[in-house]
Every structure is written in structure tokens, then in C-alpha cells.
Amino acid sequence: MEKILTKKALPQWLIKLNAYQIYAPVKKENHWSYEALDKPESIRLDHLNTIQSPKMIIFPQREVFFEFHNAEGNTLVMKEPASESSATVIFGVRPCDAAGVTHQDKVFDGHFKDLYYWKRRNQTILVGLACNTPPSPHCFCLSVGGSPHSTAGFDILMTELEDSYYVESFSKKGDTLISLAGDIFSTPKENDKKDKEKAHSDSEKKLKRHIKDLETVPPKLKDMFDSPLWEEESLSCIQCGICTYLCPTCHCFDINDEKDSSSPLSGKRVRTWDNCQFPDFTMHSSGHNPRPDRASRLRQRIMHKFNYFVTNYKAYQCTGCGRCIDKCPVGIDIIEVLEKVRDYGK
Amino acid sequence: MTEEFEPKIVAFLCKWCSSAGSDLAGVSRMEYPSNVIPIQVLCSGSVSPLYILSAFNKGADGVLVSGCHPGDCHYIKGNYYSRRRIALLKELLNFIGLEPERFKMSWVSAAEGTKYTEVIKEFVDELKPLGAQTKLRRNG
Amino acid sequence: MVALEDLKQEAKNVLEGGTVKYIIGYKKPAVGFMAVPAFFHKPEDLDALVWDPTCVHNLVLFLKDEKKKKLGQKEPDERPVGIVVKGCDSRAVNVLLQENYIDRENVYILGVSCGKTGMVDLKKVRKYFKGKIISQIDFNENESFTVTTTEGKVEVPAADIFAVRCTECITASPVIHDVLLGGDSVRTPENPFGSLEEMESKSQGQKWDFWQEQLTKCIRCYACRSICPMCYCDECVVDTINFAVYPDTPAEEKAQKIKWVEKSPTTSENFIYHMVRAIHLAGRCVDCAECERACPMDIPLRFLNKKLEKESKKLFDYDVGYDTEIPSLISSFRDEDPEDFIR
16 A cells, blocks of 8 residues: 655644554654654654664563462462553654564564564554665665665555655555544655655665675685684673664573562563673583683674574574664774675685 | 551661670660561671662661771771761762661660660651652562 | 874884783774774784874773783783873773782873863764764864864864863873873863762752663663773672682572572662662772763763762762772771761
């Protein structure tokens, strides 16, 4: 389904979607972040890259699996938490972040289906916004198989035109969203379509960063496990979790039992994000750590994204959003590292 | 009739003075509120700020650290170290907005059973109007 | 003002002569204008060395890695490491020396003075030059910076774009060094703790509301801990394995270890983490504000450390990072320490 929505009518559409929980980018003092939208009229879609991708909504950093307590007669009672999630619309999602969601889908839909993830995922509708200008100076989606107007993962993609949005729906969920406010949409004319296509092709030219010949990297990585390159490139790494926690594709997690403050006999089983850059991520209970240093952890990050994931799922586990480059406190640049891998030994 | 709020106090008492002082209050049959969960430590200087934060995290409405009077420390200077550390923690907790009344330090010697009961009585009286401590409490 | 050529020459001299094994300094990034830490192993690499108001990092942090690396080597190279150090960073070296974490002969300090200004704050720069592409920022002799954008050069008053901590700085040039470039620069800020005043004047409720909002944002990436030159503990209370485990540590012992802080980034757990960190840095923090700069969630972490710096000065007349011979703040006391808060 293809429609035209005037910019002025955007809040009206959102008002019609009041049955859904809506998340949208909100401007903070120094950054943008996805937040629950309570006032549809306050929506702004001129956002730069949000600090965290919509991963934080679909795969939240903390998730309670069940609660437990010791009842009378020393019996253990377990209870699933009341379902707090309702149908959710995430608005203004950038194509790289939606691509991140499709990568997460692959991981959580493998041999074991992650019910907790899918419960949320199936209730989520992604309404995207094509990037007419790159939302970050470090955007490089074109180099990793994406594009500023990619439709992967979207139910709806909007493209900003002069004073309207070109709205394309790719799923039944998307069609429903449009039909809820059918009268405010109009049918696109021939020149609207042309404008949209021009916006799309122009947007590709505006990307500043690229990696040439990235396809040569995965086969090359297979022989670089013991390369001294990792030590050189990781010299300034401080082993924080910024690059992985902000990444729209990183999905590692940990599961812990958290005791309530009041009693050791009750608590919750909780899933939280975990992170391959932390020294204790691979720590064995024997005290041995198979990834003992910065070099091996940086290697893991690059290998997972551009070697193992490519082998398993035929895609780079990177969508080119540029967050890890922009936010790294010591300036480690994944593009630079990949270029060094590509040119290594030449 | 509403039941009056009874604050829960975690008290870190040094083995040589304050804990002995509380024992004296006990064997002398002095009356004082039963809101205290005493934890005997070897010295007030051994109380890490982490213990105090953890007590608040696990649901304490007030935390008391009590040791020997200056000059009387069994380990010569443990209480002096404690005095400095606790002063800093007190300023920090005040800075982030925890009610300053919730965190107290006292010098109670082994002979001061009466003072111990007074300290506890005062503390309970100060905590009652504040209600439950939920700021630093897990799931609070 | 530091002449970059002089700095390069000094660095070259010690690296060529083999006085140092390598030099930790700054270089330009692949893209953008904020300098990044760089490790120079060969004299010819030093052409890439830079010194400008974007050299925000406290490189003393990397002495932690150097020490850990050396511990793992059988016959370590005992020569010192060359390191480019600003005024604030130099006090961090002093604290590490005071705590006997490093020895004086482990480091060769190339001291650089910030002169009349200091380091820029990237957030302020981005706001000031909204959307413009910056290629270079330079020091000036007066209290301003020269910023080069694609549209040409502009002179910007320092106050508009430099870091708050630099307005409160009292050590613009290094207090410990082997060579000093840019000369001694004495600064006497009117109010070295001015940024705290607004916060301190708030009511308890307002303070709590502020910190609750700020610390609830924390995603526990631990960038603040990792970038801090003072956070060098082998075991940290927040790590899932927060104690040393050896092959012969019995299972019961592992099971009985206390878990002080849960991994969940909930308000209560985030508070424990940040309070413990602040207290551990009392009398050790040199206000390089790297924690706040590194934080991806924009949490004003510097406030917590600055507050304790202020109280250490007020209550105990303790200055951080000037004298390596005195005992540290919390391993010492004076008879006259205040005790009016004790019953």
C-alpha cells in the first residue's frame, strides 16, 4: 500500500493510534532517545541517531522471566509476571536500526525460539523514516548491505518529501495502521513517486563513510585469529561496554536470580544484557579466562560481526549506524579496523 | 486505628565498646525500642561504606555506626579512620538527596549502656516521621 | 603556549635515544577533529603527534595497562614509558605514585601546559557549531580558541566551548614532569567549586529527583570506571565475579560470596554502584572529568566526585595530587577532624 500523508496531519494519525503504545525519538539536551510518546502533537521526526537503538524496547536490558518465593510447607512457588506489554508502535525508526532488529530475529529464531523475545517482537510494529541526510557523521550503511531507504524489517517506511511523507506499507500490520486513519491519507501522484525516488537516490550520495571491498574481509578473518593486528588496534581500548550495549545487533545476555531485599527466600529470575568486552564475560569458575586481554576481546567483537555471523546467517552483524564510532571514548573506529584487516599483509 | 510505622535500624556496633555497651543495656534490663538489628563488627574502622549502602539497599530505614570514643579504640586508631570516612559518606548521601537523619554515628563505650539506649530512642524518634526508606531500597 | 614542534622534538629525543620504550600521546582521528590516544613506538611515527584543545583524554589511564602487562612478563623491559601529561593528568600521576601503584622511574613525563584556556567540551562545540564540519581547533595566546570549519577560521571565546572543569582548574600546567613545555601557568579561579552551588542549594527532595532521573539512565557500561586512571582494582564489587578465583577455590566458597550489586540496571543498583565509586575516589579524584565525558548517557558524574573533593578540602584541608609523600585521605586522620555529627 502506498499513500501520501501531509506533515501537518502526522499528529492526527498518531492520535488515531491511541490503542497502541507509541515510542518515538525525543530530543534531550545533548542527544535523542526513544521514549514513550504521551503527546502526539509533540512528535518531531528531524532526529539524529538516538543514543540507543529500538533494541532497548524489543529486547530490553532487563527482563523478568518469573518471580519465586518459598511458600508454607517449604514449597517453591513460581509465578510469571503480569504481562505489561501491549501492541507497540515504534515511530521514526532509521533503516539501520530496523536492519538490526532483523538480525536479532535471526538469532532468537534459531534452533531454540526465544519465547520472551518473540512475545514482544510479534506485538511490535516498526514505522520507519528514510534518511534523506545521514543522521550521524559516521553512517556507513551502504557498505554493509543496507541503505538509507532500506525497507528490511519495516512494516511501514516513510520518506520525507517537501511538505508531506510518502508512506509505504509492506505488511498487514502496516496496512491496519494506515486504515485506522484512512481519510487523512491521499493517493500518491506520479510526481510524488518521482520525488520519493529522487530523495532515495540523493540520500545515498550524502553518506560520508564507506568501506571498500568489505566482502574480502570475512574469508580473510578466518586466518587472522593469531594476528598481531588485534594487539595493535586494541592498545587504547578501555574495555567498557559502550560499543556493544549501544549496538543495534549485539544480543548477548546473562540470566541471574535476584533476591528481594526483604527475604532471601523470594526473588526474580532476570535476564540482562551482557557484553563480550567485559573481562568477566568469559571468566570460567576455575579462574581461567580464555579471552584474557583487550586484544582477544576486540578480536571477538570483529570476528563475531564479520566472520562467525556471516558463516551462520549470511549477513554482516553490523548495520552501519555508526554508534560505536561516535561514542567510543578513546576513538576506536570499526571502519578503520576493518580496513586494516582488509589491507593486512598486502 | 492505623498502626504506627516502626523503622528498621541496622546498627554496626564495634565488638569492644558499643556492642558491649548494648549488652550492658540488656543485662541491666534497660528499656529501649526493639527496632535495631545489631551487627557486631571488630572495629568501627572496619565498616566499609559498602556495608552501609548495602543495608539501605536491603531495606534499612536507618543505619547506625557506633564505635569507641576517640582515644579508646582497641586497635588504637580505627575509630579515627571511621570518623573521616563516615563524614565523607554522610556528605555524599546528603548530596544525592537521602534524608540526613537516616544515617548516624555515635561513640558508645562498654560502660555506656544508658547512652546506647538514648541513642536508639532518639534515632527511632527521628526516623518515625520520615516513614519507610524507599530511595535506595531494591524494588523500593 | 606549547609549540608542537618542540613537543615532537622532545619526544623524538627520548624515543630515539632509547630512554623510553614508547610514548603515549595524541593523534588525529581518521574522521573528525577530536584527538585520540596514540602509542608511538618508532621515532618516525611521531610526525603524527598532535597537541591541541581536543586532547581531552587523561592518558595516565594507560599506565594501568602497562603495569598489568609488565606483571605478566618474565623479563619485562624496565625502561620508562613516555607520556604526554596535562596539568590535571599530572596530579593523577602523583596519586598513583603516592599509592605506590607506580614508581617514578616507570614514567618519563612530557608535561604540557594548557596556558590560559583548557580543553574543549565536545557537546558544547557541537551545539555552538550546529551542523558545521570542523577540521581543527587550536589554542590562542589569549583566552580563546581558533576553530577551523569548512567555511573558514573563527575565533571563539574559550568560555563558550571549553569544559566546565577547566573553568575551575587550579593546575593548568603539570606539577610533576621531566620536561615542561609551554611554561608554568598559574591560575586562580574565583570559585573552584562554583559548579556545585546550584545543586547544593536544592532541597533534599529536589536533589533526589535530580539524581534519580540521572542515575536511572545508567546502562552500566562501566565506561566511567574503565576510563578512570584511579580505578585500578583487580576486583570490583560490581563485577559478576567480584573476587579472585583460583583453581583450588572450593565451590562452596564461590557460592557463598556476597553479591553486593545486581547486574540489573535498576535505580537502586545503579545508586550503589555510583556511590561506591564516588566514595572510592574521595581524595583520589583529580577532576579530569573523563568519567563524565565517556558516559554515553550524559550523566553528570563529575558532580559526585567534585562534591567529595570539596568536602575533603573543607573538612580535612586535603589537596589531591600535589604531595606524593603524605598519606592518602582515608588512610590518615588528624585529632582535630570534625566530629560534630557524631552523637
